[in-house]
Amino acid sequence: MLSSFTRSLITLFFTLMMMQGVKAQYLYPALGKSVVDLKFKQLNASRNDSSRVRLLVTLSRHYYPRWDGSEGSDQYLDSAYFFAEKAVTLSTLLKDLKGEAQSTTMFALLTAAKGDVAKGEKAVLKAINLCQNQHFKYEEGEAWYYRGEIYENKADQLEKKGICFKKSYDLFRSVNAGREAAFVLKSVADIHLQQGHLQLAVNELHQVLNIYRKVKYPNTQYTYDLLSGVYRNMGNYEQALRYCLFSIDVATKNNDQEYLGDFYLKLAAINQDMNRYPESRKNLNTALKFAIKLKHEGMLLSIATRILGTYFAENHPKEGLINYQQTLKANHIHPDPDNLDHLKNLSSCYLQLHDYGKAQPYIYKIIELEEARNANDAHTAVNFATASQYFLKVGKFDQARHYLNKALVINQQSGTLKFTAILNYMLFQADSAQGKLSEAIKRYQLVKRQNDSVFNETKDKQFSALQVQYDTHKKEQNIALLTKQNQLQQAKIKERETQRNLFIGGLLLLIMISVLIYQQSRNNQRKNKQLQAQQEEISNKNQVLQQLVQEKEWLLREVHHRVKNNLHTITSLLESQTHFLEDSALEAVKNSQHRIYAMSLIHQKLYQADDVSTIDMAIFIADLVSYLKDSFDAPSSIRFQANLDKISMDVSQAIPVGLILNEAVTNALKYAFPKTHAGTINIVLKESSEGMISLEISDNGVGLPENFQSNHSGSLGLKLMEGLSRDLHAAYSLESYNGTSVLISFQKFTPMG
Secondary structure: OHHHHHHHHHHHHHHHHHOOOOOOOOOOOOOOHHHHHHHHHHHHHOOOOHHHHHHHHHHHHHHHHHOOOOHHHHHHHHHHHHHHHHHHHHHHHHOOHHHHHHHHHHHHHHHHHOOOHHHHHHHHHHHHHHHHHHOOHHHHHHHHHHHHHHOOOOHHHHHHHHHHHHHHHHHHHHOOOHHHHHHHHHHHHHHHHHHOOHHHHHHHHHHHHHHHHHHOOOOOHHHHHHHHHHHHHHOOHHHHHHHHHHHHHHHHHOOOHHHHHHHHHHHHHHHHHOOOHHHHHHHHHHHHHHHHHHOOHHHHHHHHHHHHHHHHHOOOHHHHHHHHHHHHHHOOOOOOOOOHHHHHHHHHHHHHOOOHHHHHHHHHHHHHHHHHHOOOOHHHHHHHHHHHHHHHHOOOHHHHHHHHHHHHHHHHHHOOHHHHHHHHHHHHHHHHHOOOHHHHHHHHHHHHHHHHHHHHHHHHHHHHHHHHHHHHHHHHHHHHHHHHHHHHHHHHHHHHHHHHHHHHHHHHHHHHHHHHHHHHHOOHHHHHHHHHHHHHHHHHHHHHHHHHHHHHHHHHHHHHHHHHHHHHHHHHHHHHHHHHOOHHHHHHHHHHHHHHHHHHHHHHHHHHOOOOOEEEHHHHHHHHHHHHHHHHOOOOOEEEEEEEOOOEEEHHHHHHHHHHHHHHHHHHHHHHOOOOOOEEEEEEEEEOOOOEEEEEEEEOOOOOOOOOOHHHOOOHHHHHHHHHHHHOOOEEEEEEOOOEEEEEEEEOOOOOO
């Protein structure tokens, strides 16, 4: 039992390592070499004016991202500080207030990075006050962001960091700085991930992607990476895998060699979570190639650690230790003696091998370093728990209890309930070993309640999801009732055709067997004549089959034609009822007419087309939009813009897509542009190389009401769009930013055959 918990702790440790994400992203990334060379030439040729201040600030921003905290990169921090300090001095001398605000902000950040946090905070507050007095909103957005960056990623400082980031986001939005606003919002989502607000982080990251899409920002791989991490923490490995692959695809297209290794490392972690160890090792080998190419020792050590985890998960610690040591040697990695990750790897190996004598020095070194570090983060909690495992093994129960209690205190701040249960179970073992039966029983009952809580939380989510599916299904039944008879009729026709085809196929097979038997009984002189006769007979049968196929296609066209006529009849009946209805009832009937027309238009396209199973969506969307414009008598001040890929879609997907488009365009025409308000409705339909289809209907109208929540709105149209999106297994989002945007994305269905 103890060894299983040891493996649980080791697995949790590796998970925490992978949750750290890729290297930090920056508001202003490092520049390319040619650009830097040009900036230095401009700096050498410049005079002491405001343009020189801007160049100094730009170079300071360039060097800061190249500093990663290691001693070897301190030169970049020194260079960034040098240029920021020069910019502050010159801007103050010139009384260049905007330059002074920007340079003081950089100087504050770099001063804090060098260790003088108090001086850095004082400087950044000075920059914020200057921006507020001069109404420099963009520069104030920068200052608030860097004010937040000065705070550490500790539980007691994350709230303050988030407040600063939110102020920065609001300021960037107020001046339409889309890229900067999206970047800061991604940082807010990262904080919510660390705080455990996972659904909030998901919503914010989808909003980030929408903003990036609108401003046509290409480097979305980092957002996809973070979104993958959030879904992984939620236990939604399907979405985690999907967005991780997106990050790799975008990084590959952008030739982002520096981060591809990190993304493949994340992909390996997800596959390991799903117990797909061969795939995980394949991903790790790919990541290893990038790390070797970049000569990135930190990444190489992370990869070696993750590979070690796969061996532990398969209960092969000896082979894992050999592979770990060989990987370090082959890549000339010499970890620092005080490297906690390396010490943790070795101690975990020896604990798994039950070689407690070799584990002892590493355990005591870990304790010494953690107590000196005094970080009290998730890694500290796991390291103390690992030390406790050692003390439990060697019978030092008081020491085990001491470090377990420390780990519990840390875990209560930012840990998980699952880890709390593991720690309490280890305390139960210590109590049991020392004969403290009363305490052991209480501890065991606590562990059971905590495990039940983890189970119930998951079960509640499953029940909620099932309830939503049930409610949606009931509403969809009312809509499906109108076409049920036609579907039954079509199914009967298909069944008769199948039976007939089987009979004909069996008959042909019997004839062919008869011909072969007859052929064998003939002598060689008549063989050529028999073959010729057989070929003529097969040709005749092919003609029969061709006629049958043509007859099947004619029958399908006739079915679609009748379905279209029936739907038009229903529309006409509804139209006749409108003369006797008023207000909300009239509007409901009109909405139903539009929905029925959208379905009937699909059947019309099917019986008119050569291919009776797929729809040309570009033509269908154009016709449907034209119909809606005429139906609502849309004024000329409302323009439609369409960006549509030529996509042929199966009828099973075309109908729900058409209904979603109908609802979104109808809502835009009715509510987005009150009175004579001018505006534009954009419709974008795209298909990726992987077969992912995305449909976005957006407008620049008045947007949704403040504090609008679609799940409480009571709108049939919104619920219909959400339900149809679930039918498509599509990701669905409704956003209100400079108007309203409806976005769905789903995998294109390709019929077999």
